[in-house]
Amino acid sequence: MADQRLNYVNGEWTESRTGETFETTDPASPEEVIATYPQSDAEDAEQAIEAARDASDDWGSTPGPERGRILAKTGSILDERKDELTELLVREEGKTRSEAGGEVQRAIDIFHYYGSKASDIGGTVKSSSARDTNLYTKTEPLGVAGLITPWNYPIAIPAWKIAPALAAGNAVVIKPASLAPGVVHEMADALEEAGLPAGVLNVVTGPGSEVGGTIASHEAVDAISFTGSTAVGNTVYDAATEDGKRVQLEMGGKNPTVVSDSANVEEAADIVANGAFGVTGQACTAASRAIVHEDVYDEFVDAVVDRADAIDHGHGLDDPGMGPHVSESELESTLEYVDIAQEEGATLECGGSALDREGYFVEPAVFSDVDSEMRIAQEEVFGPVLAIIPVSSYDEAIHVANDVDYGLSASVVTDDHTEANRFVEEVDAGVVKINEKTTGLELHVPFGGMKASSSETYREQGDAGLDFYSITKTVYDNY
Known part of the structure; x- marks a missing residue:
């Protein structure tokens, strides 16, 4: 029997307002239904955004080391479940077991990496040119990050967006791709088990026009990170920048x-x-x-x-x-x-x-x-x-x-x-x-394209991933 999955909003697994669902099937055996998911609409997305907004202040004020411990524990939980995650990824997306296992391991490594990086978030101290003055920077989260992710790397790409967003202190709303959303649900379950507070991560499935469009344009969302086709990415960019959101797009390649x-x-x-x-x-x-x-x-x-x-x-x-x-x-x-x-x-x-x-x-x-x-x-x-x-x-x-x-x-x-x-x-x-193939990436260095492959705004992964989800204040303290 196919799994019956729900949205994850404000720490609860909930049905969509519409009551409608869609199915995922095994691309190697299309008659086999893997799971059903909520066919959510704009109102469902708005509820998730509101939950993230309400949770963002408390999460943003949580000490970096504490946030990092939750991320690292999530990596360990995913590691314990690696075999079942690999099988789910294969059955929904179609990768070979070796390819899927490598992708799951990457997600595990990403959570451990940003779990350790969270302790270093803070700022820098500089020497002031004036006497009796402290000069330093203070790094703060943006608030609410909206993430729209593709089906081709259904756990690695969500991981390299979610982990730095959370490490930097942001609350998150994510719309995973409808062809293979299962591993994102499992990631949400692992984060909850690791101790992530309610509302800090929200997962909503459904069509891009309804769910993705709402996330991209909603006034309570402060940043949008999108990976997908160039045509859709440009639409997301237009919707997100209309009210000045910070935007990061990674799109096609040739x-x-x-x-x-x-x-x-x-x-x-x-x-x-x-x-x-x-x-x-x-x-x-x-x-x-x-x-x-x-x-x-x-x-x-x-x-x-x-x-x-x-x-x-x-x-x-x-x-x-x-x-x-x-x-x-x-x-x-x-x-x-x-x-x-x-x-x-x-x-x-x-x-x-x-x-x-x-x-x-x-x-x-x-x-x-x-x-x-x-x-x-x-x-x-x-x-x-x-x-x-x-x-x-x-x-x-x-x-x-x-x-x-x-x-x-x-x-x-x-x-x-x-x-x-x-x-x-x-x-x-x-x-x-x-003397290497074009595919394959290290997780601790920046990733992103040029020309129509990218918005050319912010890079993903490594320290660059944290930069996108953070904003810096410069403080002049004349004592």
Whole structure:
């Protein structure tokens, strides 16, 4: 029997005002219903915001070390439940067991990290130019943080928004993505068990137009952090900034890996294949373009095709090489881009077809003979589709890498130190990697994009995550 889940508002698990629900299903077995959730509306979101507003002052005045102990304990509780969280993530989102387990571990690590960082929040002391004067800064929470999170990393992304927001002393309202909200509910349960006061965290499920729109525009919300598509993100930005909210957006990507003629081709193929096909290509940092020097182009294409052909598919709980797309619509979008690429003249080297089996499975697709002006090279696909673009020089590779609207993650595979340093300086991306795949992030350093990939306001994770959820007062104390 499917789980019956509720909203979490003011420390209580409650039904929505509408009484309506929606279901999540297993993308590897779509007939299997995993859970039902409240189909909430604007009034439900308003109740959650009011609860957060009422709880924000007490939580903001709670000493940082005490807040940190609750976060650290939450990390320990999540660790104890890692196996069940991993299974739930697999069954709702479709990742393989290894991928889901890695994501759950990341959430655990994030709570422990910000649990320790909470003790350091306070301010700095400076030497005044005047006598008999203390000069210092005081860091304070913003108040209420509204969070809108995606389905593709359904526990890691909520964790790296919730944990710093709470560490900094803010109350939170979060709308998780409707395709895979279960692990956020489990996170709320762990925080409650760890001692988080009622109202400090509130979880409301439902449509973005109703719940997300209310969170973004409500006058009692002081900050909005959004991760999702660029189109939706821009709508959220307009709604949030109308009354001066602090806003942080992380959105789409069209991430390149440049393969130099000095690169080891087999190593480069491993790096690109892992970045392109991991998590079924459903990552904003996935490598969707390989920009390859013509001297190693043919060899590279053959090597990547070998790796794509070797990937096995199956239910994520069996830990295959690739799980399904999260939904039928995501699968159809990927298949549509495969058709578009062929219509525009790209050569389909392998894959690109839906598998003849239950679930939303697709063969990873590799395209050669791609021109940078093709849609397959310009638009985010969000599936296991790799466009390989030939170039004749390193200068041309940089030009092609930057010739898109996005600027999230980028990598280069090279044995030339000058090329590596030039890439860091010249590529338009917020995350730059040398001889590594475009995916994968460290939690204690800033994360964010450029151009249409980001609002370019505040970064996430590390100390930057705390900066977004905090405001600083400068105090002049003439004694």
